[in-house]
Amino acid sequence: MSDSISTDSTTESFVPSITPNVASVTTEHTSRNAENLEVNGTTTGLEARGVHAWFDKHHALEDVSIHFPQNTVTGLIGPSGCGKSTFLRLLNRMHEFIPKSAMAGEVLFNGEDMYASHVNATDIRTRIGMVFQKPNPFPAMTIGENVLAGPKLAKKKVENPDDLLEECLTRAGLWKEVKDRLKAQGSSLSGGQQQRLCIARALALKPEVLLLDEPCSALDPGSTLRVEETIVQLSQSMTIVIVTHNMQQASRVSDYCAFFLSDGGPGRLIEADLTTNMFSNPKDERTANYVQGRFG
Ligand SMILES: Nc1ncnc2c1ncn2[C@@H]1O[C@H](COP(=O)(O)OP(=O)(O)O)[C@@H](O)[C@H]1O
Ligand SMILES: [Mg+2]
Numbered sequence: 001m002s003d004s005i006s007t008d009s010t011t012e013s014f015v016p017s018i019t020p021n022v023a024s025v026t027t028e029h030t031s032r033n034a035e036n037l038e039v040n041g042t043t044t045g046l047e048a049r050g051v052h053a054w055f056d057k058h059h060a061l062e063d064v065s066i067h068f069p070q071n072t073v074t075g076l077i078g079p080s081g082c083g084k085s086t087f088l089r090l091l092n093r094m095h096e097f098i099p100k101s102a103m104a105g106e107v108l109f110n111g112e113d114m115y116a117s118h119v120n121a122t123d124i125r126t127r128i129g130m131v132f133q134k135p136n137p138f139p140a141m142t143i144g145e146n147v148l149a150g151p152k153l154a155k156k157k158v159e160n161p162d163d164l165l166e167e168c169l170t171r172a173g174l175w176k177e178v179k180d181r182l183k184a185q186g187s188s189l190s191g192g193q194q195q196r197l198c199i200a201r202a203l204a205l206k207p208e209v210l211l212l213d214e215p216c217s218a219l220d221p222g223s224t225l226r227v228e229e230t231i232v233q234l235s236q237s238m239t240i241v242i243v244t245h246n247m248q249q250a251s252r253v254s255d256y257c258a259f260f261l262s263d264g265g266p267g268r269l270i271e272a273d274l275t276t277n278m279f280s281n282p283k284d285e286r287t288a289n290y291v292q293g294r295f296g
Contacts, residue, residue, distance in 0.1 A: 083267025137186030192223020
């Protein structure tokens with residue numbers, strides 16, 4: 001068994017290939033919690049199998065197969081336009097919001113295909129939260145209202161809102177900074193605090209997975225480190241997939257990395273592996289060139 005989480009990116013055909021060797025992570029590697037890989041024969045975490053994406057006729061992503069083991073952090077890296085954000089949106093059924101979009105392949109969540117006809121897309125988006133590049137707290141809401149907005153919009157009853165508020169802000173690493181100003185506007189916070197507020201807001205729905213799309217690209221270095229601490233802390237109890245352009249960030253926060261690339265055609269997954277391997281001993285020359293900053 002190899003210790004690669006990668007996958008077949010060589011199939012030229014349009015038909016998605018389902019690769020049997022996806023998720024062949026050994027249990028003796030250094031990643032935290034990788035023993036959770038299989039429970040009762042079911043693959044835990046998230047797994048994409050032969051996934052494609054289109055925007056109208058534009059084939060944006062081709063034949064991506066990768067497993068994100070439970071309670072690990074995976075960094076998605078690669079130049080702009082290679083399909084990282086598109087892939088992230090496929091992982092929680094946000095892609096289908098985009099008019100004329102289409103997809104093929106399977107995404108398994110704890111072993112179940114989240115695109116199966118009986119699965120409720122809203123439920124998936126509740127269980128797999130997302131945080132975007134630009135902090136986007138609801139502008140007319142206080143800090144407290146922002147955090148509790150998710151359950152309110154989802155019409156989920158919250159037994160004890162004060163407890164949930166404190167729990168989410170604590171997990172997002174923001175509680176100490178805002179506990180005395182919960183009624184201040186969310187937009188009054190600094191950029192880094194706003195991003196942690198958005199993480200707290202996502203946590204209020206108790207997601208099992210958090211998808212982060214370049215969450216630090218609008219932040220200063222100090223705020224970036226603070227958000228990274230939050231990500232590492234959260235990964236003790238949840239699966240995290242983070243798109244980042246920052247190679248230092250990928251090496252600081254992620255257990256695994258996945259390198260995407262487009263050669264003018266659809267984006268493909270070139271290689272995925274333990275982050276230490278991706279940076280020290282990548283298998284593909286294009287990965288080596290990218291992580292060493294020679295392009296992108
Ligand atoms: N909403 C959209 N409509 C049409 N094309 C899109 C849309 N979003 C992304 N694309 C295209 O899909 C490809 C992948 O984009 P994206 O996933 O945003 O890449 P990345 O996040 O790696 O920069 C690009 O060619 C981009 O132009
Ligand atoms: Mg993007």
